[in-house]
Amino acid sequence: MINQVEVKNVYKNFGDVKAVDGVSLEISQGQFFSLLGPSGCGKTTLLRLIAGFEMPNSGDILIDNKSMDGIAPNLRPTNMVFQNYAIFPHLNVAENVAYGLRKKRLSKDEKLEMINKSLELVGLSGLNNRSSNALSGGQKQRVALARALILKPKVLLLDEPLSALDKKLREQMQSELRHLQRVVGITFILVTHDQEEALTMSDKVAVMFDGKVEQIASPRELYERPSSKRVASFIGTMNFIDAIGSKSGEKIKVENRILGKFELPQNQVSGNHVNNKLTLGIRPELISINPRKSKSADFIEGEIEEISYLGETTYYKIICGKDIEPLNVLTQNSFGQMNYKVGEKVKLNIDKDNIVGFSG
Amino acid sequence: MKFTFNNDTKKGWRLLSIPFIFSLLLLAAPLTMMFLLSFWTQDYLTLDKTFTFKNYIEAATQPVYKLLFTRSLIISLTATFFTVLLAFPMAYFISFHGGERKALWLFLITIPFWTSYLIRMFLWKVILGYNGVLNSFLIWLEMITEPLTFLLYNANAVVLALTHGWAPFAILPIFVSLEKIDRSLLEASTDLGDSAIDQFFRIILPLSAPGVIGAALIIFIPTVGDYITPKLVGGTDGLMIANMIQVQFSKANNAPLAAALSVSSLMIVSFISIVFVLFNRKYLRRY
Numbered sequence: 063m064i065n066q067v068e069v070k071n072v073y074k075n076f077g078d079v080k081a082v083d084g085v086s087l088e089i090s091q092g093q094f095f096s097l098l099g100p101s102g103c104g105k106t107t108l109l110r111l112i113a114g115f116e117m118p119n120s121g122d123i124l125i126d127n128k129s130m131d132g133i134a135p136n137l138r139p140t141n142m143v144f145q146n147y148a149i150f151p152h153l154n155v156a157e158n159v160a161y162g163l164r165k166k167r168l169s170k171d172e173k174l175e176m177i178n179k180s181l182e183l184v185g186l187s188g189l190n191n192r193s194s195n196a197l198s199g200g201q202k203q204r205v206a207l208a209r210a211l212i213l214k215p216k217v218l219l220l221d222e223p224l225s226a227l228d229k230k231l232r233e234q235m236q237s238e239l240r241h242l243q244r245v246v247g248i249t250f251i252l253v254t255h256d257q258e259e260a261l262t263m264s265d266k267v268a269v270m271f272d273g274k275v276e277q278i279a280s281p282r283e284l285y286e287r288p289s290s291k292r293v294a295s296f297i298g299t300m301n302f303i304d305a306i307g308s309k310s311g312e313k314i315k316v317e318n319r320i321l322g323k324f325e326l327p328q329n330q331v332s333g334n335h336v337n338n339k340l341t342l343g344i345r346p347e348l349i350s351i352n353p354r355k356s357k358s359a360d361f362i363e364g365e366i367e368e369i370s371y372l373g374e375t376t377y378y379k380i381i382c383g384k385d386i387e388p389l390n391v392l393t394q395n396s397f398g399q400m401n402y403k404v405g406e407k408v409k410l411n412i413d414k415d416n417i418v419g420f421s422g
Numbered sequence: 423m424k425f426t427f428n429n430d431t432k433k434g435w436r437l438l439s440i441p442f443i444f445s446l447l448l449l450a451a452p453l454t455m456m457f458l459l460s461f462w463t464q465d466y467l468t469l470d471k472t473f474t475f476k477n478y479i480e481a482a483t484q485p486v487y488k489l490l491f492t493r494s495l496i497i498s499l500t501a502t503f504f505t506v507l508l509a510f511p512m513a514y515f516i517s518f519h520g521g522e523r524k525a526l527w528l529f530l531i532t533i534p535f536w537t538s539y540l541i542r543m544f545l546w547k548v549i550l551g552y553n554g555v556l557n558s559f560l561i562w563l564e565m566i567t568e569p570l571t572f573l574l575y576n577a578n579a580v581v582l583a584l585t586h587g588w589a590p591f592a593i594l595p596i597f598v599s600l601e602k603i604d605r606s607l608l609e610a611s612t613d614l615g616d617s618a619i620d621q622f623f624r625i626i627l628p629l630s631a632p633g634v635i636g637a638a639l640i641i642f643i644p645t646v647g648d649y650i651t652p653k654l655v656g657g658t659d660g661l662m663i664a665n666m667i668q669v670q671f672s673k674a675n676n677a678p679l680a681a682a683l684s685v686s687s688l689m690i691v692s693f694i695s696i697v698f699v700l701f702n703r704k705y706l707r708r709y
Contacts, residue, residue: 115609136615148610152628161624162614209614 065127066091066249067112067217072121074107081107082118083273089217089251089266094243096252096260099270100296105253106221108270112251113219114138125216141210142219146226147202149194155181156190158205162213180208183242200231207239211246220252224259236263257297261285269293289332291341291420300343301389307331307340307419314419316340320362320382324414333421341420346392348413351378351402361409364389366402371395378402380410460681469678477682487666487683491690494662497577497652498645501584505641506634508585509592513633514626516593517600528597531590539587543651546583550574550655575657583651588644592637599633600626635702639695646691663687 067089074082082104089095097105110116112123114135123130125139141162150158159177168176181187184204197205203223210218223239224232240263243250254260260267261281268278277289288294291302305318313325321342331340353361367388368379378391391410402408460477463470481487516527534542549555550573557569573579603626611621649664656662663683670680 113613115612134612135609136612136617140613142610142613144606144610146604146606148604148606150607150610150625161611164620165615213614 064091065089066093066125067095067251068124068127069108069112070122070124072108072111072118072123074104074111074116074118076107080104080273082111084121085270085273085275086121087268087275087278089249091249092247094240094250094252094263094265096254096264096267097270098254098257098260098267098297101255103270104273105255105270109142109219109221109251109253112217113140113142139216140219141213141215141217142221143203143206143210143223145222147199147206147223149197149202149205151194154190154194155186155192155197155205158194159208159212161209176212180212183211183245184208185238199227200235203227203235207242211242211248215248217249217251220250222253222255225254225256232259239263261297269296271296285345286416287330287332287418288343291343294343294418294420299346299390299392301346301349301387303342303344303386305340305342305419306338307421308338314340316342316417316419318342320386321412321414322360326414326417326419330417331419331421333419339421343418343420344389344412345416346377346390348416349389349391350411350413351380351391351393351408352400353409353411361411364408364410366404366406366408369402369404380408382410456681456684459678460685462678464676464678477679478686480679481682481686487663490661490663490666491687493577494646494664494687495690495694497580497584497660497662498642498648501581501588501645502638502642504581504585505588505592506596506637509589509596509637510634512589513593513596513600517597528594531593534587534590540650542587543583543654546579546586546655547574550579550582574655576659577656578660579655579657580652580660580662583655584641584645584648587651588641591640595636595640596630596633599630599636603629631702635698639698642698643691643695647687 065088069085069087072082072085073080085104085108097108099105107116111118112125112130114130114133114137117132130138150161153161156177159180160173163173163176177190178187181189184207186201186204186208189201194202194205206223220239224235227235236259239250239252252260252263261284264281266278266280267284269276269284271292277284277293279287279289284293284297288297288300294300295302303318303321305316305321307314307316307326309315310325312328314328314331315323315325317323362382364380364382366378367381368377370377374395376393376395378393379388380391381388389410461473461475463472463474463476512531516524516531520527547554551557552569552571552574554569554574556573557566560566561569607625607629608621611625616624646662647664649662649668652660652662652665656665664687667680667683667687670676670683674680
């Protein structure tokens with residue numbers, strides 16, 4: 063695949079704050095790429111560096127192999143959807159959408175056709191003359207998208223575009239955005255702090271902490287094989303258990319008082335040196351409660367401390383001993399299923415094949 | 423329709439009553455008296471209270487009044503134009519480049535108000551006069567040998583003094599409207615391909631229009647009726663309608679005619695102000 067955007071060792075400081083601290087990444091053409099991280103991790107700054115609103119202290123950003131060094135935002139092949147949409151209040155919907163077309167020498171009819179096409183694309187057909195103040199949050203969002211897409215940018219930048227919408231609309235817009243991206247085939251770079259949003263929409267996600275990229279991976283890989291404890295705990299819920307690990311050929315031998323002895327493939331254990339200490343990460347859905355076909359002795363005794371019923375799933379907090387944190391367990395609900403009570407003693411079975419380890 | 427007063431409404435009326443009575447006594451009552459007076463006539467020492475349009479006919483037909491009305495409007499509109507034109511860059515600078523010193527800049531702008539308006543206007547005499555600051559300076563520079571006489575006592579001097587005197591009143595509303603512009607709109611316009619100049623005309627100017635119109639009205643309305651400035655620096659060429667009204671009230675002892683002139687000028691100013699507002703309703707309505 064061709065690299066559309068290439069960020070090469072970019073640094074950006076604001077005073078003493080290192081907002082972007084040596085980031086390098088490559089985004090291929092037509093990809094839906096997300097920058098995910100907690101607030102203040104530098105993801106928005108990185109997006110603004112790509113857009114040209116900020117200039118890096120050092121490093122370079124290439125779009126289509128062309129250096130963007132010193133190129134003003136209005137001359138870059140990027141367009142942005144702003145967090146608060148930035149709809150021009152003195153212009154109506156059509157005028158907003160056509161805002162960037164002025165310099166392209168087009169006839170009135172051509173313009174109108176383009177406006178109608180892009181409004182149709184975002185599902186706002188016929189709202190051409192609507193005042194921008196009469197738009198709902200979701201509609202403003204769509205106008206902002208149409209306004210950016212009409213210019214056919216090489217890269218569309220989205221700065222937390224869904225954060226101001228309510229949950230239902232946000233979920234709807236997530237799938238619409240994903241669909242839209244496939245239709246137009248433009249490279250999308252999305253900034254978000256919402257891990258669910260990043261996972262559902264993206265082809266690839268870069269997780270950022272403190273100005274640095276911690277991991278770049280597909281959503282599935284990110285969830286199942288997080289490269290560090292930080293990534294693991296930022297994305298979804300992860301149970302952490304301390305263990306002892308040692309290298310033995312292609313595998314890592316793991317030993318823990320509760321889990322016993324078992325082996326993990328090398329690629330499931332991250333960190334450079336595997337000496338003794340190892341932290342195991344177990345996703346809540348890898349643990350099952352009172353399994354029907356339990357492999358004889360291979361279970362852990364526990365006591366239910368807390369239950370949160372979430373509709374299709376139920377979360378349990380289960381105490382398995384004084385020296386480890388209570389385990390988070392997630393079960394799918396089905397009708398007529400056993401109901402557990404707080405304080406009930408249960409047997410847990412852990413799918414050890416998908417445990418990940420973090421060392422160093 | 424039946425009105426019922428709940429406690430909040432009563433409270434509201436009570437709170438409103440004092441300023442309401444105040445403005446009734448000091449604003450509505452004198453205006454009404456002035457309005458009535460304009461339909462009466464002065465008969466040497468007594469006031470003839472028969473209803474007549476005589477004063478208005480005189481105000482409309484006598485060339486001197488027409489001249490004074492036109493001149494007042496031209497001077498005032500010119501002063502308004504220049505004040506707003508000069509105030510805009512200042513307000514723009516404070517709003518966009520004031521940084522953390524915005525408050526200090528605004529404070530500096532209010533400093534002229536520490537001196538009375540009368541003194542500020544009088545000082546233009548000192549600056550522009552025959553042996554004034556400007557002439558002495560030019561002579562000292564040997565750029566001229568004789569003092570310039572066209573500086574003072576004409577309409578230009580009035581425009582100059584008014585522009586100076588009213589500048590802060592224009593800067594503040596324009597500043598406020600510029601402050602209100604969401605900065606992400608500017609980034610969006612840049613992102614969509616606008617150069618700095620495009621952005622100024624397509625985003626900043628239209629969005630600050632309410633402030634500009636506000637500033638224009640704030641300056642235009644009082645300056646039409648200004649009488650100190652033309653009296654001090656206007657000479658005979660710079661006299662305005664308010665000077666005539668003052669003469670009619672005092673020396674000429676023709677209060678009804680003065681009242682008619684006042685009411686007429688009130689009407690003209692209101693009319694032009696409404697035109698101002700309607701002309702820019704497109705922008706004002708959106709906020």
